[in-house]
Amino acid sequence: MSEAGETGRIIERAAGGAGLSRAEAAALLALEDEGARRELYAAADALKRRLWGDRVTYVVNLNLNWTNVCAQHCGFCNFRRDERDPDSYRLSLDECLAHVARRLPFGITEVTIQGGLDFGTPVGFYFDLVRELKRAFPALHVHAYSPEEVAFLRERTGWPYASIVERLRDAGLGSMPGTAAEILVDDVRRRLCAEKVMSGEWLEIVETAHRAGLPTTATMMYGHVETLEHRAEHLGRLLEAQRRTGGFTEFIQLPFVSARAPIALKRGLRSPETREALNLVAVSRLFFGEELPHVQAVPWVKRGLDEAAASLGCGADDLGGTLIEEKITRAAGADFGSYVPAAELRARVEAEGLRPLQRTTLYGEAGGREAEAAGRAAPPGLVPIRGRVARGGA
Numbered sequence: 001m002s003e004a005g006e007t008g009r010i011i012e013r014a015a016g017g018a019g020l021s022r023a024e025a026a027a028l029l030a031l032e033d034e035g036a037r038r039e040l041y042a043a044a045d046a047l048k049r050r051l052w053g054d055r056v057t058y059v060v061n062l063n064l065n066w067t068n069v070c071a072q073h074c075g076f077c078n079f080r081r082d083e084r085d086p087d088s089y090r091l092s093l094d095e096c097l098a099h100v101a102r103r104l105p106f107g108i109t110e111v112t113i114q115g116g117l118d119f120g121t122p123v124g125f126y127f128d129l130v131r132e133l134k135r136a137f138p139a140l141h142v143h144a145y146s147p148e149e150v151a152f153l154r155e156r157t158g159w160p161y162a163s164i165v166e167r168l169r170d171a172g173l174g175s176m177p178g179t180a181a182e183i184l185v186d187d188v189r190r191r192l193c194a195e196k197v198m199s200g201e202w203l204e205i206v207e208t209a210h211r212a213g214l215p216t217t218a219t220m221m222y223g224h225v226e227t228l229e230h231r232a233e234h235l236g237r238l239l240e241a242q243r244r245t246g247g248f249t250e251f252i253q254l255p256f257v258s259a260r261a262p263i264a265l266k267r268g269l270r271s272p273e274t275r276e277a278l279n280l281v282a283v284s285r286l287f288f289g290e291e292l293p294h295v296q297a298v299p300w301v302k303r304g305l306d307e308a309a310a311s312l313g314c315g316a317d318d319l320g321g322t323l324i325e326e327k328i329t330r331a332a333g334a335d336f337g338s339y340v341p342a343a344e345l346r347a348r349v350e351a352e353g354l355r356p357l358q359r360t361t362l363y364g365e366a367g368g369r370e371a372e373a374a375g376r377a378a379p380p381g382l383v384p385i386r387g388r389v390a391r392g393g394a
Contacts, residue, residue, distance in 0.1 A: 007036050014286040015043035026232040028283045032275065044282035044315030051293055052317045056349045057359040060342050060366070061110035061143070061321035062103050066091045066129070070116030083120060090118065096129055097136055103324055104137070107342070110321070110361045111137075113144035114177060117152045126153060127171045134172030141174045141361040147205035147216075148180035151197045161208045169214050175361055176209050178216040178248065183226045184237045191225050203241050210247025215362060218248040218292065222280070223256035223272030231280070235287050242292050249362060250294035250318060253280050255302050274307055278314045285315030294363060296320050300340060309348045318359075319345055 010024045020028070031037050067090040068081045081088035091099065100111055111133060126149075130142050145168065153164050165176075182192055184199040197205070206216045218238045222231055242248050255272050277298045285295050297316035300308040301323050308319060324339045342358065349356035358366040 004033075004036065007031070008039060011040055011043045011286070015047055017289060019289060020283070020287045022229070022232040022236045025235055025283050025287050026228045028286075029228045029231055029276070029279050031279055037275070037279065040282045040286075041278065041314040044285040045313050047285055047289070048295070048315045048317050051290065054353070054355045055357050056297075056312055056317060056319055056352075056354045057294075057357050057363065058319040058342065058345045058349075059110055059321040059359050059361060060106060060108050061112055061361075062100065062106070062108045062324045064091075064096060064099055064111055064113045065115055066096055066113065067115040067118050067121065069118040069120060081116070090121065093125065093128060093132060097132060100133065100137060100140070106322070106324055108140065108322075108324065109366055110141045110143050112177060112321075113142065114146055114149070114179065117149065119156075123153060123156050127167060130168060130173050131171040142172055143175045143177060143361055144168075144173055146177050146180040147202050147209075148196055150176075150205050150209075151201065161205055162212065165205075165209045165212045165214055169212055173214060175249065176206070176214055176216040178206055178218045178252075179221075179254075181219045181234070181238075182221045183230050184234045185226065185230045188226045188230055199237065203237065206247070207241055207245045210245035215247050215249045217250055217252050218242070219252045219254055220280075221254040221256060223276065235284060239288060239291065242288070248292050250296055251284050251288060251292055252296045252299070252320070253277065253284070254299065257302055274303075274310075277303060277307060278311055281311045281314040281316050294318050305340065305344075305348055309352055312349070312352050312354060319349060319356075 007027070010020070010028065014020045014024070028040055031040060067088075069083050069088050069090055070081070100108075113129065126145065130144060133140065133142050150161060150164055153159070154161060157164070159167075165173075180196060181202055182189060182196070184202065186198045189196060189198055196202075206218075209216055218241075220231065220234050220238075222234075238248065238251070255277050257271055281295060281298060288295065295316050296318045297308045297320060298311040299320055301320075312319070322340055322342055322345065346356040360366050
């Protein structure tokens with residue numbers, strides 16, 4: 001059978017529900033031929049439509065990157081700062097609450113919290129922040145703390161992972177971002193982010209969260225020092241975890257942003273091509289099938305709304321969020337802004353001939369006053385809060 005015929009057979013089998021092996025996924029991720037890619041995208045889009053019809057969801061969310069002080073030195077990160085850097089910051093609990101309160105007119109339903117690994121912040125702050133946010137804004141969903149931050153809490157306390165996630169859950173945490181996954185292959189992690197937890201520990205943390213009733217997202221940050229086979233292995237490890245716990249809400253791809261990433265400047269790395277991003281959307285849709293049914297579009301904050309909209313025809317069923325006050329990607333050099341109004345997200349979905357639907361964090365349908373407020377323009381004169389560095393901790 002010719003190479004084109006074999007590719008078509010793989011796509012046809014996957015579209016029919018047979019799934020993909022890791023080797024088959026790697027082969028499809030590598031596709032360059034335009035005709036073969038059209039076939040791949042059409043199959044992924046057809047599967048997406050069988051699951052979700054013509055709907056495309058989005059969430060109105062606020063980012064709270066509460067500190068950039070970090071003890072680690074990941075090769076892709078330009079957000080981190082040392083304690084004494086002039087542009088380091090650490091928001092107090094009151095400043096965090098004010099940050100959220102000022103943005104309620106956006107109609108936010110979710111606050112996403114991630115920050116640096118900061119030894120100057122008391123351990124209790126992590127739990128107090130969740131508890132006080134829920135006390136002040138009980139209707140908001142708190143989506144907080146990556147597996148790396150949970151590992152950092154264990155390093156500082158000695159508590160088991162189960163104890164940490166249960167305490168966070170009891171404080172009001174609703175779900176966790178499955179970030180810090182990068183590529184779940186230890187050789188890649190040692191070259192990219194050697195100070196982070198290795199693959200097995202990352203999986204242990206997210207699965208512990210799932211068993212405690214805390215869903216997480218599943219992510220992959222790619223396009224740096226890994227191979228296509230590594231990307232396929234990563235997808236496979238996510239699917240295996242999903243089969244064990246069923247706790248992943250969606251798959252989110254995170255293309256490497258090279259503009260100011262330290263490892264890119266050192267090694268001359270470039271961000272992945274549009275073809276790679278669209279291939280990954282389509283392959284992940286066919287790879288996960290109904291077992292991890294939500295696949296997010298190429299993230300607009302990293303690649304722009306045009307590429308995000310294009311990926312809606314390649315198997316993506318979710319456009320992500322409004323990402324109010326996003327800082328980490330911008331620090332890496334992306335220049336697509338830190339906020340897209342919900343009305344603009346809806347307009348882009350409709351321009352693709354699809355039906356927009358505002359969702360909650362856990363993929364329920366958002367409604368009532370929150371959805372109404374999300375459609376209004378942002379309050380005028382909004383500027384980022386610039387918190388002081390509280391040398392003694394929050």
